[in-house]
Amino acid sequence: QVQLVESGGGLVQPGGSLRLSCAASGSNFGIYAMGWYRQAPGKQRELVARITNSGNTNYADSVKGRFTISKDNAKNTVYLSMNKLKPEDTAVYYCNGEAAIVSGTELTPRDYWGQGTQVTVSS
Numbered sequence: 001q002v003q004l005v006e007s008g009g010g011l012v013q014p015g016g017s018l019r020l021s022c023a024a025s026g027s028n029f030g031i032y033a034m035g036w037y038r039q040a041p042g043k044q045r046e047l048v049a050r051i052t053n054s055g056n057t058n059y060a061d062s063v064k065g066r067f068t069i070s071k072d073n074a075k076n077t078v079y080l081s082m083n084k085l086k087p088e089d090t091a092v093y094y095c096n097g098e099a100a101i102v103s104g105t106e107l108t109p110r111d112y113w114g115q116g117t118q119v120t121v122s123s
């Protein structure tokens with residue numbers, strides 16, 4: 001199994017910046033994409049950013065131009081650089097890994113999740 005360990009959350013003022021990190025460890029990776037999701041109180045979990053093994057990225061419209069997702073394959077780590085933070089960005093941020101596991105002659109999809117890290121944007 002894969003373990004995802006997040007770091008970098010905290011309290012920042014509006015307009016500030018944070019960088020979240022998510023390190024993957026364990027065995028049986030099979031991960032082909034990683035992403036960041038967030039969930040604010042009273043709201044559904046939403047995709048913030050996603051990056052594939054080939055480097056393709058996509059972002060939620062609400063963060064496009066402010067957030068950047070990147071990865072370091074050698075470190076098995078994905079990052080989320082957040083700039084010009086707004087109070088609306090306040091949420092628990094979760095690291096996600098999308099995997100396809102070979103089992104016999106078939107592929108089995110599997111999602112891995114981090115424990116979540118709190119990001120609070122407030123003055």
